[in-house]
Amino acid sequence: MHRPMGETVIAWEEVFTVGTDHAVITWETPDAPGETTVYIGPSRAQLEKRVLAFQETYHWAEVTGLRPDTRYWYQVETNGVRGPLGSFRTLPAPGGRHLFSLALFSDCHISAGIGSGDPNERYFGKLLTHARELLLHGLEDARRRGVDLAFMPGDITEAALPEQYKEVRDEVLPAFGNLPCHICPGNHDKYERRSPGGQGVGARGFWEYLGKSRNLYKSVRYHRHQFLLLDTAVRDIDHGWINAQQIDWLTQTLNHNGQHPVFLLLHHPVTGPDLWHGLLNPGRFRKAVRAFPNIQAVLCGHMHRCLVAYGAPEETPYIELPATVQFPCGYAIVRVYENGFTYNAYKVSRPDLVDKSRNRIIFGAVGQAIYTRYAAGGVGDRNLARTREGLIHRPVLFEVFVRLRRSEARELCARAQPSPGAAVAPAEQGDRVRVVLGRHASWVDATDLRRTLEYQFGLRASVSQDGGYNLPPRFRKLWGGTG
Ligand SMILES: [Fe+2]
Numbered sequence: 001m002h003r004p005m006g007e008t009v010i011a012w013e014e015v016f017t018v019g020t021d022h023a024v025i026t027w028e029t030p031d032a033p034g035e036t037t038v039y040i041g042p043s044r045a046q047l048e049k050r051v052l053a054f055q056e057t058y059h060w061a062e063v064t065g066l067r068p069d070t071r072y073w074y075q076v077e078t079n080g081v082r083g084p085l086g087s088f089r090t091l092p093a094p095g096g097r098h099l100f101s102l103a104l105f106s107d108c109h110i111s112a113g114i115g116s117g118d119p120n121e122r123y124f125g126k127l128l129t130h131a132r133e134l135l136l137h138g139l140e141d142a143r144r145r146g147v148d149l150a151f152m153p154g155d156i157t158e159a160a161l162p163e164q165y166k167e168v169r170d171e172v173l174p175a176f177g178n179l180p181c182h183i184c185p186g187n188h189d190k191y192e193r194r195s196p197g198g199q200g201v202g203a204r205g206f207w208e209y210l211g212k213s214r215n216l217y218k219s220v221r222y223h224r225h226q227f228l229l230l231d232t233a234v235r236d237i238d239h240g241w242i243n244a245q246q247i248d249w250l251t252q253t254l255n256h257n258g259q260h261p262v263f264l265l266l267h268h269p270v271t272g273p274d275l276w277h278g279l280l281n282p283g284r285f286r287k288a289v290r291a292f293p294n295i296q297a298v299l300c301g302h303m304h305r306c307l308v309a310y311g312a313p314e315e316t317p318y319i320e321l322p323a324t325v326q327f328p329c330g331y332a333i334v335r336v337y338e339n340g341f342t343y344n345a346y347k348v349s350r351p352d353l354v355d356k357s358r359n360r361i362i363f364g365a366v367g368q369a370i371y372t373r374y375a376a377g378g379v380g381d382r383n384l385a386r387t388r389e390g391l392i393h394r395p396v397l398f399e400v401f402v403r404l405r406r407s408e409a410r411e412l413c414a415r416a417q418p419s420p421g422a423a424v425a426p427a428e429q430g431d432r433v434r435v436v437l438g439r440h441a442s443w444v445d446a447t448d449l450r451r452t453l454e455y456q457f458g459l460r461a462s463v464s465q466d467g468g469y470n471l472p473p474r475f476r477k478l479w480g481g482t483g
């Protein structure tokens with residue numbers, strides 16, 4: 001049963017996106033091209049083989065035709081080498097008809113070849129030379145998935161230089177064609193003195209190049225839903241601030257809106273005052289929105305990571321969007337239904353660029369292990385559903401893993417074939433590799449696997465939770481998440 005592994009190693013395997021009817025699993029087989037195969041089914045005994053591509057080293061397996069709120073078992077394979085046998089649960093359907101979908105592209109940092117030399121560019125893999133390419137690929141992907149309108153909540157340009165606003169005007173916005181695209185500024189879009197050579201035009205870029213009005217906050221109505229875009233950026237400052245004029249406008253607009261569902265979009269996170277990167281006056285914002293339970297979600301960018309928190313009005317998801325320009329090089333789709341919505345983050349379908357970004361993260365493997373966990377979040381930070389009663393469902397996975405020296409890891413990967421299978425990723429310690437032996441939607445299955453491994457291989461594996469917290473509201477309050 002222990003088949004030799006050969007040269008193929010399943011690396012960076014992850015369930016990135018989980019929807020109501022589809023899932024995207026990605027992995028790499030460095031220097032060993034081969035087929036992209038997934039075994040998937042409703043139980044470990046009923047796995048159906050799907051071969052999705054050949055001769056790839058970056059593997060992108062999108063499995064479709066799944067049922068909502070259903071547990072699926074899966075295992076990936078390339079050149080006869082298998083990744084960990086795992087399971088995940090699809091999102092529940094929000095209820096009612098699907099009405100429309102929106103695409104979100106945050107932190108695109110269109111650069112026209114000029115960087116601002118910030119730490120993200122120097123140390124954390126911000127791919128300025130590919131900024132436009134990544135965004136346009138994401139746009140193509142989102143169109144294929146079927147979207148009706150798009151939003152870009154800030155950091156559209158890298159440093160608000162005239163040539164960058166020109167690139168947005170001439171090369172980026174025309175690509176949206178007849179897909180309506182609404183934008184609001186981020187801190188980088190308001191750089192003046194802080195841009196290279198102090199040549200930034202700041203907010204003027206919005207009205208001089210992009211034909212926007214002086215007020216950069218606005219309301220968009222679509223199918224009896226309201227989208228409120230706020231302007232939280234301040235000239236030459238990275239923190240956010242929401243001014244009194246906008247708070248008044250926000251309150252009035254929400255009052256006039258009645259009971260229609262509302263989505264709020266802004267560049268800076270408003271999770272709490274402890275986040276120095278975020279809004280400096282989050283209390284003003286939360287106080288203004290507290291009385292409006294029809295707010296469905298608050299969506300923001302800026303942090304270049306996937307994270308879901310909760311805030312006012314009670315139990316509202318505060319969603320941080322992935323950056324297109326930097327690992328995980330993602331965009332998001334919100335599918336709106338009569339009784340709720342689903343939110344999914346996707347990697348742009350350029351896994352070579354996703355990998356390039358990850359490889360530019362400092363401190364080698366250790367940096368990659370730490371930063372990628374921050375930027376990609378857990379599966380419940382990338383995917384969620386809000387259903388009829390306003391309940392939030394976030395998938396969760398329990399990962400069974402060991403940290404080993406490289407040579408031991410290779411040996412274990414070989415011994416673990418074909419069951420339970422294994423994948424490798426860098427560990428937080430320099431001389432170690434993280435070997436993942438299973439990832440399950442159920443804690444019981446994960447701990448069962450841990451016990452089996454101890455018996456089978458004499459291994460002491462750990463179990464860590466990746467993703468959401470589907471706790472009842474009263475428990476979430478104890479966790480301090482209702483802001
Ligand atoms: Fe950004």
Ligand SMILES: [Fe+2]
Pocket residue numbers: 155186187188267301302303
């Ligand atoms: Fe930002």
